[in-house]
Amino acid sequence: MLDSKTLTDMKKAFPFVRDLRNSEGLLRSSARLHQFDAGTVIMDENQNCSGVIFVLSGVIRILKLSEEGKEITLYRISRGETCVLTVACLLGTGDVPFPVSAHAEQDATVVLIPVETFRRLFFESQSVQKFIFSSMSAKFYSVLGLLESITFKRTSDRLKDLLISKTAGGTYPLYATHESIAADLGTAREVVSRLLKDMESKGIVSLSRGKILLLKP
Amino acid sequence: MLDSKTLTDMKKAFPFVRDLRNSEGLLRSSARLHQFDAGTVIMDENQNCSGVIFVLSGVIRILKLSEEGKEITLYRISRGETCVLTVACLLGTGDVPFPVSAHAEQDATVVLIPVETFRRLFFESQSVQKFIFSSMSAKFYSVLGLLESITFKRTSDRLKDLLISKTAGGTYPLYATHESIAADLGTAREVVSRLLKDMESKGIVSLSRGKILLLKP
Numbered sequence: 001m002l003d004s005k006t007l008t009d010m011k012k013a014f015p016f017v018r019d020l021r022n023s024e025g026l027l028r029s030s031a032r033l034h035q036f037d038a039g040t041v042i043m044d045e046n047q048n049c050s051g052v053i054f055v056l057s058g059v060i061r062i063l064k065l066s067e068e069g070k071e072i073t074l075y076r077i078s079r080g081e082t083c084v085l086t087v088a089c090l091l092g093t094g095d096v097p098f099p100v101s102a103h104a105e106q107d108a109t110v111v112l113i114p115v116e117t118f119r120r121l122f123f124e125s126q127s128v129q130k131f132i133f134s135s136m137s138a139k140f141y142s143v144l145g146l147l148e149s150i151t152f153k154r155t156s157d158r159l160k161d162l163l164i165s166k167t168a169g170g171t172y173p174l175y176a177t178h179e180s181i182a183a184d185l186g187t188a189r190e191v192v193s194r195l196l197k198d199m200e201s202k203g204i205v206s207l208s209r210g211k212i213l214l215l216k217p
Numbered sequence: 218m219l220d221s222k223t224l225t226d227m228k229k230a231f232p233f234v235r236d237l238r239n240s241e242g243l244l245r246s247s248a249r250l251h252q253f254d255a256g257t258v259i260m261d262e263n264q265n266c267s268g269v270i271f272v273l274s275g276v277i278r279i280l281k282l283s284e285e286g287k288e289i290t291l292y293r294i295s296r297g298e299t300c301v302l303t304v305a306c307l308l309g310t311g312d313v314p315f316p317v318s319a320h321a322e323q324d325a326t327v328v329l330i331p332v333e334t335f336r337r338l339f340f341e342s343q344s345v346q347k348f349i350f351s352s353m354s355a356k357f358y359s360v361l362g363l364l365e366s367i368t369f370k371r372t373s374d375r376l377k378d379l380l381i382s383k384t385a386g387g388t389y390p391l392y393a394t395h396e397s398i399a400a401d402l403g404t405a406r407e408v409v410s411r412l413l414k415d416m417e418s419k420g421i422v423s424l425s426r427g428k429i430l431l432l433k434p
Contacts, residue, residue, distance in 0.1 A: 064361070064364075064365055064368075066365070066368070066369035067369075068369070070368075070369055072364070072365075072368045072369075074361070074364075084357075085357075085361075088350075088353075088354035088357060088358070091350060091351075091354070100361075123343065126340065129346060129350075132350075133308060133346075133349075133350070133353075134308075136305075136350075136353055136354075136357065137305035137308070137353075139357075140301075140302075140305060140353065140356075140357050140360070141305070143357070143360055143361060143364060144281070144291070144302075144317075144360060146364065147281075147289070147291075147360060147363065147364045147367065148281055148283070148289075150364065150367055150368060151281075151283070151287075151289045151367060151403040152283035152284075152285070152287060152289075152403075186368040186369075
């Protein structure tokens with residue numbers, strides 16, 4: 001059951017909720033508010049989905065793990081977004097289950113809409129369909145961009161792109177471990193450490209424990 | 218204008234057409250049948266979409282080109298399928314255009330539904346929406362699978378996977394150039410040639426001009 005404050009906040013973050021009319025009561029009575037601390041594993045691979053999450057605050061990282069424990073960040077979702085892969089799992093043909101994991105990267109507040117309620121809202125409301133469709137397109141594009149970058153770019157260039165984007169072109173320091181950068185890039189920690197050392201020796205970055213300064217973007 | 222035979226064939230390949238009722242006339246009068254010879258570039262990157270294609274026969278390859286002319290096959294579409302990226306382009310938020318190319322890999326027959334007609338059918342018919350949604354989910358999954366394989370697998374293993382799948386485990390020879398295999402894998406022709414020579418020296422494949430036999434799957 002959602003309280004009025006959460007429902008109001010949900011309408012702000014997810015405009016489609018305003019168009020639900022008759023089903024607003026159903027949403028309110030069946031949805032649940034959940035809070036996850038940074039670092040929590042929200043959903044593990046191969047776990048069954050009990051519903052669809054809608055993010056009100058914080059950041060959730062959607063990632064894929066390899067059998068050897070390597071990982072790659074597929075995309076992140078934050079306020080106003082949902083995990084389209086869960087939706088595809090629940091509404092799709094069901095032929096091709098594709099397991100991914102969801103980790104809270106920052107403290108996160110989400111509304112979980114149970115499967116049955118979500119299915120009903122989706123097939124009843126064009127606003128829900130439009131929202132899900134454009135979310136899915138956007139994440140599809142972003143995964144294609146990632147695929148393009150992995151296929152055509154060298155890891156060193158991808159690392160530099162990541163540093164530029166995460167430090168706003170060298171304006172702020174980046175607080176991150178080599179391991180978390182490796183997970184973002186889908187490479188091994190050793191590769192990131194070696195590339196960063198290379199960049200340090202060329203004066204491009206300055207490294208200290210858990211902190212990276214980009215000197216020459 | 219579609220003739221009766223094409224319309225009947227379209228209903229077989231795309232069951233959602235049977236549910237159109239009032240809009241069937243609109244579809245019939247505005248859609249066009251197109252034929253493409255193998256090798257034709259159907260859509261180039263950055264080209265505007267004049268409509269959505271629905272494949273009645275043949276195979277169309279959806280690919281991404283790098284600035285240096287390298288390419289990678291994202292997925293293929295054949296009878297009963299549509300190019301979901303075109304749909305996402307036309308119906309999505311339009312914020313993130315993502316250019317891909319479509320090449321006829323085999324002689325192909327497609328029905329092209331013009332943008333305006335397609336939009337109307339999509340928002341009028343739940344059958345169209347379900348079809349598009351499950352097509353998009355399926356291709357999203359397949360691109361995620363590709364991303365996973367590129368990130369976590371060695372190129373030599375990906376080449377072996379491709380040979381196994383394209384020769385039905387060594388049952389048939391594969392007629393393909395090293396260049397076309399490289400395009401499928403998103404790597405350079407030289408890499409494929411080197412890996413195949415390696416496999417030949419180990420007795421895994423037998424190579425002759427344009428033909429590859431997989432001896433030990």
